[in-house]
Amino acid sequence: MTIELKNLVKTFGSFAALDGVDLKIEDGELLALLGPSGSGKTTLLRIIAGLDWPDSGGVWFDGENALARGAGERHVGFVFQHYALFRHMTVFENVAFGLRVQPRAIRKDEAAIRARVKELLDLVQLDWLANRYPSQLSGGQRQRIALARALAIAPRILLLDEPFGALDAKVRKELRRWLRTLHEEINVTSVFVTHDQEEALEVANRVVVMDKGKIEQIGTPNEVYDRPATAFVHSFIGESIVLPVNVSDGRVWVGDQALNIKPNGATPGPSQLFVRRHDMQVGPAGSGLRGSVRYVRTFGAIQRADIALAAGDGETLIEIDTPRDRELKQGDVVELQPTRFRIFSA
Amino acid sequence: MATEPQLIVTSTGDGVEIRPSGSWIAANVGVLERLATSVASRVEQAKSLRLDMGGVSELDTLGAWLLERLSRRGTAGGYQAEVFGVSENYAGLIDEVRHVNRHNPPPPAARNPVIARVEEVGRFVWGFGEEATVFLQMLGSLCVALFGIVRRPRSLRVTSLVYQLYRVGWQAIPIILLITFLIGAIIAQQGIFHFRKFGAESYVVDMVGILVLRELGVLIVAIMVAGRSGSAYTAELGSMKMREEIDALLTMGLDPVVVLILPRILALIAALPILTFIGSMAALYGGGLVAWFYGGMDPSVFIERLHDAVSVEHFEVGMIKAPFMALVIGIVACSEGLRVKGSAESLGRQTTTSVVKSIFLVIVLDGLFAVFFASIGM
Numbered sequence: 001m002t003i004e005l006k007n008l009v010k011t012f013g014s015f016a017a018l019d020g021v022d023l024k025i026e027d028g029e030l031l032a033l034l035g036p037s038g039s040g041k042t043t044l045l046r047i048i049a050g051l052d053w054p055d056s057g058g059v060w061f062d063g064e065n066a067l068a069r070g071a072g073e074r075h076v077g078f079v080f081q082h083y084a085l086f087r088h089m090t091v092f093e094n095v096a097f098g099l100r101v102q103p104r105a106i107r108k109d110e111a112a113i114r115a116r117v118k119e120l121l122d123l124v125q126l127d128w129l130a131n132r133y134p135s136q137l138s139g140g141q142r143q144r145i146a147l148a149r150a151l152a153i154a155p156r157i158l159l160l161d162e163p164f165g166a167l168d169a170k171v172r173k174e175l176r177r178w179l180r181t182l183h184e185e186i187n188v189t190s191v192f193v194t195h196d197q198e199e200a201l202e203v204a205n206r207v208v209v210m211d212k213g214k215i216e217q218i219g220t221p222n223e224v225y226d227r228p229a230t231a232f233v234h235s236f237i238g239e240s241i242v243l244p245v246n247v248s249d250g251r252v253w254v255g256d257q258a259l260n261i262k263p264n265g266a267t268p269g270p271s272q273l274f275v276r277r278h279d280m281q282v283g284p285a286g287s288g289l290r291g292s293v294r295y296v297r298t299f300g301a302i303q304r305a306d307i308a309l310a311a312g313d314g315e316t317l318i319e320i321d322t323p324r325d326r327e328l329k330q331g332d333v334v335e336l337q338p339t340r341f342r343i344f345s346a
Numbered sequence: 347m348a349t350e351p352q353l354i355v356t357s358t359g360d361g362v363e364i365r366p367s368g369s370w371i372a373a374n375v376g377v378l379e380r381l382a383t384s385v386a387s388r389v390e391q392a393k394s395l396r397l398d399m400g401g402v403s404e405l406d407t408l409g410a411w412l413l414e415r416l417s418r419r420g421t422a423g424g425y426q427a428e429v430f431g432v433s434e435n436y437a438g439l440i441d442e443v444r445h446v447n448r449h450n451p452p453p454p455a456a457r458n459p460v461i462a463r464v465e466e467v468g469r470f471v472w473g474f475g476e477e478a479t480v481f482l483q484m485l486g487s488l489c490v491a492l493f494g495i496v497r498r499p500r501s502l503r504v505t506s507l508v509y510q511l512y513r514v515g516w517q518a519i520p521i522i523l524l525i526t527f528l529i530g531a532i533i534a535q536q537g538i539f540h541f542r543k544f545g546a547e548s549y550v551v552d553m554v555g556i557l558v559l560r561e562l563g564v565l566i567v568a569i570m571v572a573g574r575s576g577s578a579y580t581a582e583l584g585s586m587k588m589r590e591e592i593d594a595l596l597t598m599g600l601d602p603v604v605v606l607i608l609p610r611i612l613a614l615i616a617a618l619p620i621l622t623f624i625g626s627m628a629a630l631y632g633g634g635l636v637a638w639f640y641g642g643m644d645p646s647v648f649i650e651r652l653h654d655a656v657s658v659e660h661f662e663v664g665m666i667k668a669p670f671m672a673l674v675i676g677i678v679a680c681s682e683g684l685r686v687k688g689s690a691e692s693l694g695r696q697t698t699t700s701v702v703k704s705i706f707l708v709i710v711l712d713g714l715f716a717v718f719f720a721s722i723g724m
Contacts, residue, residue, distance in 0.1 A: 051593050072599025084594040098598045153598065 001062050001156045001189045003028050003048060009055035010043055010213075017043040019213035025191060031191045032204035032288065036236065040213040041193045042161055048075050048191065049159050061156070070081045075159075077150030077188075081162040083142045085134040091145050092130040095120055098152040120148040123182070140171040144178075151186065164180035164199065172196075175307040176203050197237045201225060209233050231344040234274040241280055241318045243309075245273045247343065256307070259338070266343035275338045278302075280320040282328070283337025291318075295333040303328060307336070349403055350374075353381040361394030369403030370409025376395040390417045399440075400431030404537030406637045410436070410443040477703075484681040488611060491604045506609040514575040521574070522621050523628045526566055530558055534636040547641055551648055552655035552694035554633035559660040563626035564677065565712055571618060572704040576679035579610055580700035583683025584693045592684070602684075611676035618672035619665055626664060659724055667715050671708050678704040 003025040010018040017040045025031050033041040046052040048059060050071030059066040066074055085094050089286070095117045097106060108116065124144040134142055143163055150158060162181070164172040180203050183190055184244065193198050200207050201221040209216045209224060209232075217229040219239040228234035235242060246253040247263045251275065259273075260283065291307040294317065300303075302321045305328050309316045351368035364385060368380060389395055397417055402409070417427035432440055495502045579722035583606060584590050592602050630652070637643040682700035686693050 013504065046593075049593075049597055051596060071596040076597055078597040080590040080594060082589055084590040086591065086594075100597060101600055150597075245367075 003157065003189065003191075004058075004060040004063075004067075005044070005048070006058040006060070007052045007060070008044070010040075010047065010052065010054045016213045018047075021057070021210075021213070021215055023208060023215065023218070025189060028187045028189055030180075030190045030192070030203065030205045031163055032200035032207045033191060033210060033236075034197060034200040034207055035195065035210035037195060038212075039167060039210040041195075041210050044210075045159050045161055045191060045193050048157070050074050060294070063327050075153065075155050077153065077158045078340045079143070079150045079160040079163050081156070083134070083139075083146045083163045083260050085142060085146055085149070089133075089135055090130065091121070091126070091132050091134065091137070094116055094134065094145060095148045095152050096293075096328045098149060098217050102153070106229060106290075116152065116177075120152055123151070123185075124148045138171075139167045140175055143167065144173065147182075152189075155188065158188045158190040160190065162193055162195070164196075165194070172199070179203055201237070211236070228274070228342065231272055231274065234342060239277050241269030241275045241277060243316065243318075243319070244346065245271050245343065247271050252343065254289060257288050257290060260286065261288075261338055261341065263343060265289055267345050271305065271343050271345045273338070277304075277319060278321040279340040280318070280322075280336055281340050282322055282326055282334045285335060289336040289338075291334060293328050293330055293334060296328050296330060298324065307334065311337075351377055351381065351409075351722060352401075354383060354669065355385050355388060357392075358394075358396070361396065362388055362392040363384065363396040363398060364389075365401055366413060367403070369404040370402055370413070371406045372408045375408060378409060378412055382416060385416065386419060390414055394425050395427040397427055397429045397519070398431045399429065399433070399436075402436070405436045405439060407439065407443065409722045410439050411446075414440070414443045421534050430537050459478060480685070481677060484607075484677045487603045488608065488677070490607045491601065494604065495608070501604070502667055503605060506605075507613055508615035510610050511617055513578075513612055514571065515620060518571065518574060518621060519624060522567055522570055522625050523613070525570060526558075526563060526625035527628040527632040529562060529566055530554060530632030532635045533557060533562070533629075534633035535640055538637065538641040547643070548647075548651060550637060550641065551633075551643075551651040555630065555638075555652050555656040556660055558626050558629040558633070559656055559718075561712070563629055564622045564664045564667050564671065565708070566629075567603065567622045567625045567704055568675065568708045569667070571614070571621065571672070572675045572679075572708060573701055576675045576704045577697050577701050579676070579679035580683040580686075580697045581693065582678055582694055583607070584686030587686045588688060588690075588693060607676075607680045610665045610680065611673065614635050614672040614676045615669045618675075619668040622664060622668040626661075662713075663719055667712065670715075671711060674707045674711055675704045 003023075005021055005023040005025075008018050008021040011332060019040075021040070021044060033044060035041045043052060047054050048066075049092075050066070050069065053067070054090065061074070073275070086097065087345045089097065096113050099113045102108075121130055124147060126141060126144055126148070129137060129141065129145075129250060131245075134145070147160075147163070164175050167175065176199055179192075192203070200283075200342075201224070204221060206218065207221055207224045208218050211232050217224055217233045219227075219229075224233065225238055228237060234240050243254055247266050250263060252259045252261055252263050252266075252271075254273070289309060291309040294308050295308040296303055296305045301324060303324050304319060304321050307318055309318060311325065322328070349368040349375050351370050354365040354367070356363045356365070362385075366381075368374075395417060397413065399413070417429060421427065429440070516649065534550055534554050537553050538547055541547050541550055583592075586606070592606075595602050595605060634645060634648045637648050638645055679700050682696045682703070686696045
């Protein structure tokens with residue numbers, strides 16, 4: 001099932017939650033909507049599910065107008081951040097609920113419902129919990145049950161709203177990998193919302209980065225990480241060193257020091273230089289960016305150093321990761337050379 | 347490090363030169379203020395101003411602002427102050443201060459009190475209209491859900507209905523009995539106490555009978571139910587809304603009005619007349635006991651008089667009102683529950699609103715019924 005969103009606009013009062021969003025989601029894809037809170041990603045998900053309605057724009061499922069249908073008629077499975085399991089029902093009944101309330105014409109008989117629920121609980125590897133109540137489960141188990149419940153009606157689309165947001169880091173990591181394999185198994189078009197970039201980059205086939213109701217970039221995890229389209233994406237995804245620079249005469253200046261890099265066609269004028277921490281290396285003399293080492297820590301094969309740059313007004317402290325083949329010591333004066341970088345005009 | 351701030355003023359022709367020195371920082375605020383005001387008048391009278399910052403050893407926003415204010419006095423006098431000798435460390439600060447407070451904020455527009463009052467009234471009416479819309483919306487969707495039940499009776503959630511009936515009906519009986527019994531007793535006691543002066547004790551039976559059956563029985567019960575069950579409905583639906591359970595129902599193709607709200611309101615409509623009946627009987631019983639022990643009226647006499655005083659009409663008036671009050675309480679409680687936003691705060695607020703609003707509406711409705719029954723002569 002493909003989902004097409006055309007020019008979606010949604011405002012709450014004077015706040016634009018979505019400001020002209022166009023997006024095409026391919027069949028069988030696992031897509032992540034990534035952005036800081038308030039970027040409109042949950043609103044977008046709720047509009048796809050039919051729990052909210054856009055002020056203007058269109059939603060098309062396989063070329064069919066979805067806005068003409070209510071939430072119940074879209075055959076969408078929705079997994080909520082806080083599970084939204086029914087507390088007075090057992091795990092089994094929770095999963096069976098969606099099947100039991102289907103219209104009589106398409107409802108399965110009791111034996112078939114039992115078989116289906118059993119199959120789903122096996123899928124989420126929690127069949128031994130069938131007779132427990134949600135309050136007796138851990139957070140990670142609840143979320144897996146919520147997923148089984150969403151999958152019960154064989155949804156055409158699976159939507160997950162910060163599914164792992166309320167779980168602790170270790171469980172989150174486990175579930176991430178699990179979701180990835182589950183998606184390969186069931187292969188339903190899935191969209192999940194997250195503000196955790198690691199989660200998005202690890203799980204999704206494609207990542208949509210949003211900010212202030214607009215899409216900043218759409219791409220595979222690698223594209224988004226290696227070739228960020230905007231300054232926002234670069235600073236939001238992965239850790240970045242950001243330096244105010246000036247581009248003029250085909251050179252890049254930090255204060256009064258010229259860097260040993262080419263501006264790659266960046267427009268002249270005040271700009272920002274973005275470098276990943278591991279792409280900032282200690283270069284030979286003449287590299288341009290001078291600084292003194294303040295503090296060094298080592299982690300296995302790399303050493304992480306705090307370096308105080310003397311350029312510009314005042315001093316700027318940056319953190320870099322370099323291999324240990326050249327040991328740094330506190331107080332060393334080094335020159336830095338960005339190996340990969342991007343320049344966005346300020 | 348910190349040195350006493352100083353300000354040396356020298357006249358140069360018709361102008362002045364000011365040479366501040368030392369620490370112009372917030373710690374010395376007392377001295378600085380005095381220094382700055384002491385030269386203010388001289389700056390104003392002068393024709394030019396030179397500000398030599400060379401001697402300043404420390405500067406923060408406060409010091410910079412005091413000096414900037416001095417030089418602005420010059421600008422007000424029609425000439426440009428000349429600032430020099432600023433050390434490189436503080437150039438940024440001076441530059442920043444130079445740009446602040448350039449324009450006074452516009453004074454808050456003085457509002458015409460009449461217009462303000464009119465605006466208030468307008469907003470109130472607008473809010474009232476919104477409330478009415480929410481109420482009617484809920485009534486409408488309830489009717490639609492009810493119509494669906496009539497077409498397919500098996501879609502009624504009987505388990506839920508019975509459970510709600512148990513909660514709002516059966517479980518409410520003890521408290522209703524107690525309260526109405528006490529109310530009946532109090533009315534009878536007050537009646538006997540005051541009527542005795544006129545030797546009209548026997549009319550207490552008429553008063554208790556008519557008052558309880560027509561008005562008090564149903565009103566007290568409705569208020570109790572609004573506080574007890576209405577608030578519970580709001581809190582339940584509100585917390586389901588908060589935990590996104592209502593959204594979960596929607597995505598599974600279920601209408602929350604059918605699944606959650608209809609059984610609750612039907613249970614309330616069924617329970618309230620029953621509770622009203624029980625409550626009225628308890629009140630009469632309480633009144634009878636007080637008449638017997640406090641007023642010395644034999645129970646057989648009490649029953650005899652009650653028989654003469656009240657007619658079935660009085661009883662009907664009370665009972666007819668009950669289901670309508672239940673409907674109002676149910677609709678208010680459920681629609682307030684669905685208006686809960688994400689926070690626990692709003693859950694509490696909405697629950698309070700629900701109780702206050704439903705009690706208010708119950709009393710208003712009672713008044714309307716009084717007018718209605720009077721006009722049809724009941």
